[in-house]
Amino acid sequence: MKLNQQLLQINRNVLICFIVSASLSAVIAQLLSDYENYLNTTFTIIFGYIVYFGIFSCLFYWDNKGRYKTMKSSLIRKELLALVSSFGVGEIIYLGVRWPSLYYFLEMGIEPFLASLISEIISTAVYMVTVTVFLRKTKTF
Numbered sequence: 252m253k254l255n256q257q258l259l260q261i262n263r264n265v266l267i268c269f270i271v272s273a274s275l276s277a278v279i280a281q282l283l284s285d286y287e288n289y290l291n292t293t294f295t296i297i298f299g300y301i302v303y304f305g306i307f308s309c310l311f312y313w314d315n316k317g318r319y320k321t322m323k324s325s326l327i328r329k330e331l332l333a334l335v336s337s338f339g340v341g342e343i344i345y346l347g348v349r350w351p352s353l354y355y356f357l358e359m360g361i362e363p364f365l366a367s368l369i370s371e372i373i374s375t376a377v378y379m380v381t382v383t384v385f386l387r388k389t390k391t392f
Contacts, residue, residue: 280367288357337385349374
């Protein structure tokens, strides 16, 4: 099986973002432990999204700015559309796993910090598999 460098690079970026986002989200979940579980869940996920996409955008730009300078604009557009589509499907699935799992763990009485970490690990694993499969199926990378 041939390793695809762009796909490995994207997965590396996702893992870096996951580590930072999961750590900070867990702290936020703990800080919001006095609020209702649905509010804690919602605000924790919103904060995680802001951190994740802020970092991912920077990493993606730094990794690909040289490559995109040499590509035709039509190819760039096609690749970015495939990326957005794949990430969009992944995000829908991620959110469909993350919100209910975090809420469930909080309702079970698990410490918010730990509940957030467990939920993030499960959700990110499903997300990474989904995005990787979609990027391969669309032959983006």
